[in-house]
Amino acid sequence: MAALIKARGPELDIGGAEPMRLACRTVVDAAGLGAQNLALGLGVQADRVPARHLAIGHYYVLSGRSPFGRLVYPVPEDGGLGVHVTVDLGGQAKFGPDVRWIEEVDYTFDDSRRERFLTAIRSYYPGLEEARLQPGYTGIRPKLSGPGGGFADFRIDFPKETGVPGLACLYGIESPGLTACLAIGEYVAAGLAAR
Numbered sequence: 001m002a003a004l005i006k007a008r009g010p011e012l013d014i015g016g017a018e019p020m021r022l023a024c025r026t027v028v029d030a031a032g033l034g035a036q037n038l039a040l041g042l043g044v045q046a047d048r049v050p051a052r053h054l055a056i057g058h059y060y061v062l063s064g065r066s067p068f069g070r071l072v073y074p075v076p077e078d079g080g081l082g083v084h085v086t087v088d089l090g091g092q093a094k095f096g097p098d099v100r101w102i103e104e105v106d107y108t109f110d111d112s113r114r115e116r117f118l119t120a121i122r123s124y125y126p127g128l129e130e131a132r133l134q135p136g137y138t139g140i141r142p143k144l145s146g147p148g149g150g151f152a153d154f155r156i157d158f159p160k161e162t163g164v165p166g167l168a169c170l171y172g173i174e175s176p177g178l179t180a181c182l183a184i185g186e187y188v189a190a191g192l193a194a195r
Contacts, residue, residue, distance in 0.1 A: 009023070009024045009025040009026060009027070009165050009166030009167075010024050010027050010042055010043070010164060010165075010166060010167055011023050011024065012024060012027070024166060025166050026166045026167075026168075026192055027042065027166060027167050027168075028167075028168045028169075028170070028188060028192075029042060029167065029168065029169040029170060030170045030173065032142055032173060033052075033054070033105060033140060033142045035052075035142065035169060035170060035171050035172075035173075036049050036050070036051075036052045036171065038169075039162065039167075039169045039171075042162075042164060042167055042169075043163075043164045043167075044162045044163060044164055044167070044169065045163055048157070048161065048162060048163055049169075049171075050144050050155060050171050050172070051144070051146075052142055052143075052144075052171075052172075053101065053142075053143040053144065053145060053146035053147075053149070054101070054102045054103070054104075054105065054140055054141070054142065054143070055079050055080070055099050055100065055101055055102070055140070055141045055143050056100050056102050056106070056107070056138055056139070056140050056141075057080065057096055057097020057098055057099060057100075057138060057139050057140070057141060058096055058097060058098050058100075058109060058110065058113050058117070058135075058136070058137075058138050059094050059095065059096035059097055059136035059137050059138070059139070060094065060095045060096060060114070060117055060133050060134060060135060060136050061092060061093070061094045061095075061133075061134050061135075061136040062092065062093040062094070062095070062132050062133060062134075063132045063133075063134050064132055065091075066087050066091055066092060066093035067093070067125070067127070068085050068087055068093050069087070070087070071084065071085065071086055071087070072084055072085045072124055072125075074120065074123060074124055077099060078099065078147065078148060079099040079101070079143065079145075079147065080097060080098070080099040080141075081175075082120065083095055083096055083097070083098055083116075083117060083120035083121060084096075085121075085124075085125070094136055095117060095120075095121050095133070096117075096136070097138075097139060097141075098113060098116060098117065098120075100113070101146065101147050102140070105140055107137075107138045107139075107140065108138070109135050109136075109137065109138050111135055114133070117133065118130060118133065121133075141174040141175070142171070142172055142173070142174060143172055143174065144171060144172035152172065153172070153176075154170065154171060154172040154173045154174070154176070154177045155170075155171045155172055156168065156169070156170050156171075156184070156187065156188060156191070157169045157171070158191045158192065158195065159192075159195055160195075166192075166195075168188050168191065168192055170184070170188070
């Protein structure tokens, strides 16, 4: 996607079977893992785009009935909240995510992390039977700070920060951002309306 920036807002060249140019007053870049690349493609100068750090998180599921009726959070670790337990709407318990820093997007599940999970989970659930812990899935979080970099919350840049009229960019939106998505949407809408 290429963008031509006009005083009134971005114009997007949309590809596909029938390419077209779309004139916009407002564009919100909420592309998650791709937010930085999209911002650059929309005309944001590289020095205004924060670095992206990738952290893969593994989840294991507990087969059978869950012994938990609520969330359990251990002490946070570098880059995450620690291997915690959540219970889905079907009543199944899942544990995770852990944090492993990666250079490229790769969703491959690494079952060699099982021992780390067992140790972490048994710190608050000593009765865990290893055979009940089954590989689940992975997710990748777009973080704004890397290994040992401390906590960095997500970031929202409005046209003043992006340097592009009508463009807001959301960077590093991960799990807490998903929980707060309605509030973030209201904040972005109000910020763009005030420009």
